[in-house]
Amino acid sequence: MQTLYWILIFLGTFCGMEFMAWFTHKYIMxxxxxxxxxDHHIKDHDSWFERNDFFFIFYAIVSMTFIVLWSDYNLWIGLPIGLGILAYGISYFIVHDIFIHxxxxxxxxxNNRYAKGIRRAHKMHHKHIGKEKGECFGMLFVPFKYFKK
Known part of the structure; x- marks a missing residue:
């Protein structure tokens, strides 16, 4: 039964990270x-590394903290939460940094319908290069209007 809880918490954390990514992007970033x-919207540098990459480091620290709480302090829920955050981070990196950018x-x-929809939604977000209109969509919950043929 505990394995079922771990799987549900892992999946819930992974999906919850979609909300956190949206919230963090809109209200913090x-x-x-x-x-x-x-510098993610306005390329004012020649470096491969962006100041924007510091957000990955923040989420990595949060993920590692939950895993340490599990391993060192026997907080069983820490492992599925930490791994859910990690899995979302890896997925986000693959979709956003490797696939899109x-x-x-x-x-x-x-070049399938889903891939085109994600690219189209992200392109619409990057049309706004200023601080305002920071609305974006994640990997999982992209409006259907972007999935046209």
Missing amino acids: HGFLWSLHK QRFKLLRNI
Whole structure:
């Protein structure tokens, strides 16, 4: 039974991270930490690394903290939460940084309806290069209007 709880908590955390990504992006990245996120919209540097990448580090620390709470303090719920955050982070990195932004030249030839919809939604978000209109969509919950043929 505990395995079922772990799976449900892992899946719930993974899906909950979609909300956290949206919330963080809209109210923090396009809010008081715009100074870190701005270079993701306006390329004002020649470096592969962006100041925006510090947000990955934050979520990695949160994930590691839950895993340490599980391993060192026997907080059983820490493992599925930490792994759910980690799995979302890996998925987000693959979809956003590799697939959409091509920071690594991989996954270039994926051309199905879902892939086109995610690319289209993200392109619409990047049309706004300023702090305002920070609305975006995640990987899982993209409006159907972006999935046209």
